[in-house]
Amino acid sequence: MATYLLDTSVIIDCLNGKRGRPELLEGLLEQGNMLACCSIIVTEVYAGLRPHEAAKTDAFLRRLDYREVT
Numbered sequence: 001m002a003t004y005l006l007d008t009s010v011i012i013d014c015l016n017g018k019r020g021r022p023e024l025l026e027g028l029l030e031q032g033n034m035l036a037c038c039s040i041i042v043t044e045v046y047a048g049l050r051p052h053e054a055a056k057t058d059a060f061l062r063r064l065d066y067r068e069v070t
Helices: 008-016 021-030 039-047 051-062
Strands: 003-005 034-038 065-067
Touching: 003 065, 008 021, 008 039, 008 051, 021 034, 034 039, 039 051
Parallel strands: 003 034, 034 065
Antiparallel strands: none
16 A cells, blocks of 8 residues: 655646546555645645635545645
């Protein structure tokens, strides 16, 4: 089992259903891997957020493991 720290572009692509990202992340989860984010990624995702995207984005980010930046 591995933990993948997702990049902002991967999260945005997944939320928008682009570049096969939803399938990629689903496959990683099915293999028993964990998906994670950190404060930098969260800040970048929210910086470009439009109001109508908030609920979906919040739900997605809550499912990720959170890692502190050290």
